[in-house]
Amino acid sequence: MAETFVTGPLDTDRETGRDATDVHTRRTGTTLVITIDRPRARNSVNAKVAALLARALDELEADPGLRAGVLTGAEGTFSAGMDLKAALRGESPEVPGRGFGGVTEAVRTKPLIAAVEGWAMGGGFELALACDLIVAARDAHFGLPEVKRGLIAAGGGVIRLPRRIPYHLAMELLLTGDPVSGARAGELGLANRVVPPGRAVPEALLLAERLAANAPLALTAVKSVVRAADGTPEADAFAAQRTMTSALMATADAREGMTAFAERRSPLWTGR
Template sequence: MSTNEVRVQRVGSTLLITIDRPQARNSVNAAVATGLAAALDELEADTALRAGVLTGAKGTFSAGMDLKAALKGESPNIPGRGFGGLTEAELTKPLIAAVEGFAVGGGFELALGCDLIVAAEDAHFGLPEVKRGLIAAGGGVIRLPKRIPYHLAMEFLLTGEPVSGARAGELGLANRVTPPGETVAVALGLAEQIAHNAPLALAAVKNLVRTADGVPEADAFAVQRRVMDTLMASADVREGMTAFAERRTPEWTGK
């Protein structure tokens, strides 16, 4: 489902999702949030799709919340799904951010809501909310200290100053750093690599990483045992083992 603000394109088994408001630096208003939520629903519902790539049109990822729209009473949040319909959504399929240009404020938080980040070396990542009397409430304050060392995360959050895509790679925020204009191609390549793997196993990894966050190890292992019992009873596990023994590529069914 494409809208005027969010475009989707199927590239093999990947759904390429593009925020398309370049005149507003792809900032997020109510229409963008609704469009992103619909695109993510499409990704989740279609068994032929294995992963998603999120990017922005014309060289900018997203400048975050559309402040002009917010002042008019528009909300960039979707109930139960958070900012942009993404930051609090519990997706089962991998999502990769392809960041060109600015990913600041809520734009950075959209990237943090993805599983992998591909950044152009001249991209800009920042959380400037404190400069406007706010905090990075779309996941920045919560997620960033879990992704990079505490003191480095606090520099982002307390100064509001941005860093380049190259620096994001050095900090471990970005999985890949590319020359400008190449992030989507690299992200699609990563998505293709992911798509070779069993969809049930990919969903299980995401579920366990989310479940194990902040809970005692014993509880996390208890959940993992239940997940493994389910996986071991699946047709995909049998197919994976059979394909390995027969030295062929597995044919996943997601069952």
């Protein structure tokens, strides 16, 4: 598949003198790979990284040729979370209205897959939890160690983790601050795929291709209904779903999907 590389604003690596970016994007087919690239800082998130991640998500949302995104980190580490040195200088790793890293509270219409190698700690774990799917290397590590530093996992960890795994297991991770391996994350149901080290991004791309084979408006509708149903009474959730389904049934893609099934061929989606 053809790949196009797009980078954020360049700065200079003070140690090497080379041009460097904190976040870069790479288009692979209909998937946008978003990479946090601060390996010397364990891909931790400062104000600049948060702003660039928000911009990358805007790129994903705005391009009709992109069907899904993959979020990962450079050189074998997903993200160590908040850049504590930057925080002590007064920098915020949040983007107003979009949360930690410009990701954890962002409203997205397209699927986002976390490809986790190495450490996903604190806010890094919360970035993964904000994604729709997670692919983890077997030897990856997921943890929310905030309580060890007098804090809580306020970027979505305390809210989302008990919704993803059994309460008592979530509380163990939140209250001890101890990490679990990628293999254990798979056992807990946190990871959709557990793969050998170095295979998280390739597997995430394969998963993105499977998503891209489906109607883009239907994928958006699934995400919208799931979001509307979260924490709402069942009757209200069904009401929201009926509104979305009625709109979906009137689209050209819905008619194409049914026609293609009747004609025993693959559908040709237009996103209309």
